[in-house]
Amino acid sequence: MITPYDDTYFMKKALQEAQEAYRKNEIPVGAVIVVENQIIARAHNLTETLHDVTAHAEMQAITAAANYLGGKYLKGCTLYVTLEPCQMCAGALYWSQISNIVYGARDEHRGCIAYNTTLHPKTELRGGILKEEAAGLLKRFFIERRNLN
Numbered sequence: 001m002i003t004p005y006d007d008t009y010f011m012k013k014a015l016q017e018a019q020e021a022y023r024k025n026e027i028p029v030g031a032v033i034v035v036e037n038q039i040i041a042r043a044h045n046l047t048e049t050l051h052d053v054t055a056h057a058e059m060q061a062i063t064a065a066a067n068y069l070g071g072k073y074l075k076g077c078t079l080y081v082t083l084e085p086c087q088m089c090a091g092a093l094y095w096s097q098i099s100n101i102v103y104g105a106r107d108e109h110r111g112c113i114a115y116n117t118t119l120h121p122k123t124e125l126r127g128g129i130l131k132e133e134a135a136g137l138l139k140r141f142f143i144e145r146r147n148l149n
Helices: 007-023 057-069 087-096 131-148
Strands: 030-035 038-044 078-083 100-105 124-127
Touching: 007 030, 007 038, 007 057, 007 078, 007 100, 007 131, 030 057, 038 057, 057 078, 057 087, 078 131, 100 131
Parallel strands: 078 100, 100 124
Antiparallel strands: 030 038, 030 078
């Protein structure tokens, strides 16, 4: 029996966050952090809104989850993010000691895999969950952005 709370379920929630970023004219990346099948943090890119290059969805989600849990470590938590984390976000995730990272689309040029970024030894990374939806939203965003310029 398939539980309603699987990787696809939570990635759809991250995609909802990405849609919110898209609506705000932010690069459409969304994230949720889950512990024991409960979403404890929701976030999306806010780099334009906050004028802050570090305001990636993952960074926002890490802060929200740490505040929710009352501590800096995210052991036992899973991050669902629509795009493979960049090197900066992967570094922050390393320090948070998050247990799992699940991403949608790969970032072949700027992602943590391309840079061989070291994750925490106890962190599991897996990807490709709803990758077509995540990649499609990003492609549409950048096509529209190019057409405006």
